[in-house]
Amino acid sequence: ETGVTQTPRHLVMGMTNKKSLKCEQHLGHNAMYWYKQSAKKPLELMFVYNFKEQTENNSVPSRFSPECPNSSHLFLHLHTLQPEDSALYLCASSQGGSSSYEQYFGPGTRLTVT
């Protein structure tokens, strides 16, 4: 158990649905991240929050909307997704937002868009 939990673990949604992914870290970290893991591709960083402030948005389509109400919780709001958005979505946290800290990952949410 890494101290980073994600819910739900599996999600199937239609292209017109709205859903949210939740991440919670119990490690006292100050930075949180969303990644997308697709088959045979490197992990893609989507969003970075450092002390609740978004510091990175790697050209992610607006159908993905992050929210970080506090340093322990991170959400990814999904709406009007496309089938190519099907992937494993990973949340991670680190002590700080610099390159000096390793990241701790949650188990991921397996998303299928139909």
Next chain:
Amino acid sequence: AQSVSQHNHHVILSEAASLELGCNYSYGGTVNLFWYVQYPGQHLQLLLKYFSGDPLVKGIKGFEAEFIKSKFSFNLRKPSVQWSDTAEYFCAVMGGVYNNNDMRFGAGTRLTVKP
């Protein structure tokens, strides 16, 4: 462009064989380097990391990695693999000339160890 390359997509070994997984990066400047492992159905876990000091880094479960700055490489090694090492292995890099705080991952290497 800054990138991380893992040369082997799938490696198949028998138990007790030696393992070396390649990782190269294209960053200039000072970097921090990581190897993560993802066992089937489990989350990504840190195997080892290099920030500074001795370029030969020892991690968990008998793994080690060597940072060779001149070759921009951080290869992962294990002298004798076990069936339980079957997993996907990811190399990751942070830092560089642009002080990039993003953790950039390679595409991963799937290791299958036959009993």
